Amino acid sequence: MATTSAPPSGATTAQRPERLTGRLGVGAVVFMVVAAAAPLTVVAGAVPIGIANGNGAAYPAMFAVSAVVLALFAVGFTAMTRHVPNAGAFYSYIGVGLGRGAGLGSALVALISYVTVQCAVYAYLGYATGELVASWTGASLPWWAWAWALAGVAVAGWLGFRHIELSGRVLGVLLLAEIGIVLALDAAVVLRGGAEGAGLSTALVEPSQLLSGAPGLGLMFAVAGFIGFEATAVFRDEARDPDRTIPVATYVALALIGVFYTLSAWAVVSAFGDAEAVQVATADPGSMVAVAAQRYLGTAASDVLQVLLLTSLFAAVLSFHNVLARYAFSLARARVLPAAAGASHARHGSPHVASLATTAVGAAVLVVCALAGLDPVMEVFTWLSGVATVGIIALMLLTCIAVLVFFRRARVDRRPWNTLVAPALGLLGLGGALALVVVNLPLLMGGSVALGVGTGVLLLVALGAGWVLAAARPAAAAELLLTPRAEGAPQI
Numbered sequence: 001m002a003t004t005s006a007p008p009s010g011a012t013t014a015q016r017p018e019r020l021t022g023r024l025g026v027g028a029v030v031f032m033v034v035a036a037a038a039p040l041t042v043v044a045g046a047v048p049i050g051i052a053n054g055n056g057a058a059y060p061a062m063f064a065v066s067a068v069v070l071a072l073f074a075v076g077f078t079a080m081t082r083h084v085p086n087a088g089a090f091y092s093y094i095g096v097g098l099g100r101g102a103g104l105g106s107a108l109v110a111l112i113s114y115v116t117v118q119c120a121v122y123a124y125l126g127y128a129t130g131e132l133v134a135s136w137t138g139a140s141l142p143w144w145a146w147a148w149a150l151a152g153v154a155v156a157g158w159l160g161f162r163h164i165e166l167s168g169r170v171l172g173v174l175l176l177a178e179i180g181i182v183l184a185l186d187a188a189v190v191l192r193g194g195a196e197g198a199g200l201s202t203a204l205v206e207p208s209q210l211l212s213g214a215p216g217l218g219l220m221f222a223v224a225g226f227i228g229f230e231a232t233a234v235f236r237d238e239a240r241d242p243d244r245t246i247p248v249a250t251y252v253a254l255a256l257i258g259v260f261y262t263l264s265a266w267a268v269v270s271a272f273g274d275a276e277a278v279q280v281a282t283a284d285p286g287s288m289v290a291v292a293a294q295r296y297l298g299t300a301a302s303d304v305l306q307v308l309l310l311t312s313l314f315a316a317v318l319s320f321h322n323v324l325a326r327y328a329f330s331l332a333r334a335r336v337l338p339a340a341a342g343a344s345h346a347r348h349g350s351p352h353v354a355s356l357a358t359t360a361v362g363a364a365v366l367v368v369c370a371l372a373g374l375d376p377v378m379e380v381f382t383w384l385s386g387v388a389t390v391g392i393i394a395l396m397l398l399t400c401i402a403v404l405v406f407f408r409r410a411r412v413d414r415r416p417w418n419t420l421v422a423p424a425l426g427l428l429g430l431g432g433a434l435a436l437v438v439v440n441l442p443l444l445m446g447g448s449v450a451l452g453v454g455t456g457v458l459l460l461v462a463l464g465a466g467w468v469l470a471a472a473r474p475a476a477a478a479e480l481l482l483t484p485r486a487e488g489a490p491q492i
Contacts, residue, residue: 025240025245026245026248026249026252027172028172029232029245029246029249029253030249030252030253030256031172031175032232032319032322032323033228033229033232033249033250033253033319034175034228034229034253034256034257035174035175035228035315035316035318035319036227036228036229036316036319036320036323037225037226037227037228037229037253037257037316038121038228038312038313038315038316039175039178039179039182039257039260039261039264039312040178040179040181040182040305040308040309040312041121041124041309041312041313041316042225042261043182043261043264043265043268043289044288044289044290044305044309045285045286046221046224046225047059047060047261047264047265047268047288047289048268048280048281048285048286048288048289049221049281049285050062050217050218050221050222050265051265051268051269051277051278051281051285052278052281052282052285053214053217053218053221053443054213054214054215054217054218054219054221054222055209055210055211055212055213055214055215055218056203056209056212056213056274056277056278057201057203057204057209057269057274057275057277057278058203058204058206058209058210058212058215058218059204059218059222059265059269060201060204060261060262060265060266060269061204061205061210061262062215062218062219062221062222063222063225063258063261063262063265064204064258064262065219065222066219066222066223066225066226066258066433067226067254067255067257067258067259067261067262068429069223069426069429069430069433070223070226070229070254070258070396070426071251071254071258072422072423072425072426072429073396073399073400073423073426073429073430074250074251074254074426075417075418075422075423075426076399076400076403076404076407076418076419076422076423076426077093077250077399077403078246078247078250078251079403079407079413079415079418079419080093080096080097080402080403080406080407081242081243081246081247082243083096083406083410083412083413084096089110089234089327089330090106090107090110090395090396090398090399091103091104091106091107091110091327091330091331092330093399093402093403094106094395094398094399094402095107095402096402096406097399097401097402097403097404097405097406098398098401098402098405099470100466100470100476101466101467101469101470101471102398102402102463102466102467103466104336104465104466104467104469104470104476105462105463105464105465105466105467105469106395106398106463106466107327107331107336107466108462108463108465108466108469109391109394109395109459109462109463110327110391110392110395111324111327111328111331112387112391112458112459112462113387113388113391113392113395114320114323114324114327114388115324115358115361115362115365116384116385116387116388116391117227117320117384117385117388117392118317118320118321118324118358118362119362119365119366119369119380119384120380120381120382120383120384120385120388121313121316121317121320121381121385122317122362122366123366123369123376123377123380123381123384124313124376124377124381125310125313125314125317126150126366126376127376127377127381128309128310128313129310132306132307132310150363150366150367155314155318174311174312174314174315175315177308177311178308178309178311178312178315179260181293181301181304181305181308182260182264183264184297184301185264185267185271185289185292185293185296185297185301185305186263186264186267188296188297189267189268189270189271189292189296190267190270192296194270194271194273195270195271195272195273195276197273198270198272198273198274198276199270200266200270201266201269201270201273201274201277203269203274204262204266204269209274216436216440217436217440217443219432219433219436220433220436220437220440220444222261223389223393223433223437224385224389224437225257225261226254226257226258227388227389227392228316228319228320228323229250229253229254229257232246232249232250232253234322234323234326234327234330268288268289268292271292271295271296272292289305290302290305290306293305321355321358321359321362324358325351325354325355325357325358326351326354328351328354328357328358329351329354332354334476335473335475335476336469336473336476366380378446379446382444382445382446383445383446383451385444386441386444386445386446386451386452386455387455387458387459389437389444390434390437390438390441390444390455390456390459391459393430393433393434393437394434394459394463396430397427397430397431397434400423400424400426400427400430401427403419403423404419404420404423404424404427407419407420408420438456441453441455441456
């Protein structure tokens with residue numbers, strides 16, 4: 001567990017307690033996690049796919065349903081935050097609630113999930129940048145797509161090396177830009193009354209439409225769009241007032257993402273009309289939002305949207321890089337990963353070694369994928385994001401179980417809604433979502449049954465390895481055995 005005490009005067013680097021520093025407020029933490037959710041990327045990429053493969057014009061309602069399920073998860077998650085005073089996030093919560101074996105296993109699952117989602121978005125960033133450059137110059141050089149991805153790795157690594165507040169400022173600017181262009185499109189569609197002759201869509205509130213098509217697939221794609229919001233606790237050591245900042249930031253981020261996705265998906269459907277929206281999403285999902293922007297905002301706005309899609313992807317990889325580096329730092333301090341990764345920079349107060357290590361891992365994965373001749377979108381992005389989706393939903397489900405067990409055992413908080421009812425309902429919702437994801441794993445993995453089965457086996461082996469690691473290394477993650485804070489601690 002990282003300490004927050006200052007080093008004594010004259011302490012050497014070796015003697016200096018390793019800690020992360022920062023005074024992040026609610027806004028900065030929200031920027032970090034909302035950027036990881038990549039709002040513009042979800043609207044431009046996932047929404048058309050959800051419309052085509054889910055429940056058609058009613059798909060926007062799936063974002064609202066997902067937000068409710070995740071809000072129930074967040075109630076228990078934030079109630080437990082003040083009783084888990086370190087920045088390990090999922091693994092800390094699960095370990096305190098279910099034991100060191102489960103905690104260490106979930107740490108391995110989290111590492112796999114965040115490494116894969118980071119590399120997935122790196123690959124998509126490289127592809128999208130290469131495509132945009134090709135459209136401007138006429139050049140078509142497949143290897144350049146990977147070169148752009150490696151450039152993204154380098155910039156994210158440099159920002160991750162420095163103080164967290166620099167990343168916060170960069171993410172704030174990029175996030176406001178991508179949200180701004182989508183809200184401009186939303187406003188234009190609403191003010192013009194939607195598609196000519198069709199009006200604004202009402203499909204998302206019509207039961208017959210909600211249950212049409214494949215609502216289960218729609219819910220699966222919608223839940224995947226929220227990945228990243230749960231990482232607020234990773235920034236605990238760098239928050240100004242963690243017991244308040246982390247819970248408030250979690251709720252604010254979830255509310256913003258849920259409202260934004262629901263509103264924007266509804267506007268995209270309304271821009272075409274219910275029937276045409278499904279046709280366009282099925283025929284050419286990649287250009288659906290760009291076409292809508294051209295119709296309602298003009299050609300220039302459509303071009304700007306395509307550029308902002310790149311900044312959205314970069315904001316996502318920077319946010320995931322920061323989360324992954326802090327996971328590695330926390331695990332190194334817990335004697336799970338090599339101790340060197342638990343060093344903090346003397347001036348920036350950043351997990352600089354962990355940042356460099358995760359940068360190297362990301363670059364290595366991309367180089368291997370490029371040498372193997374894999375397609376950056378249809379193979380690398382699809383496969384790796386599928387692994388991450390399964391892993392992170394499973395971790396949220398385990399966290400709900402840990403919350404229920406912890407509060408029944410520790411009796412440090414007796415609020416029924418926060419410690420029993422909401423976490424239990426969240427558990428049911430996440431269990432349903434995980435079941436849908438597992439059943440449709442081949443779809444998430446590009447249609448490959450072998451890859452789908454392999455993903456499940458990989459994550460189960462990683463989870464099971466936690467108990468082996470706990471037995472082999474008794475000192476690993478010993479802070480998970482700490483006594484929880486006494487009843488009467490401030491509650492939010």
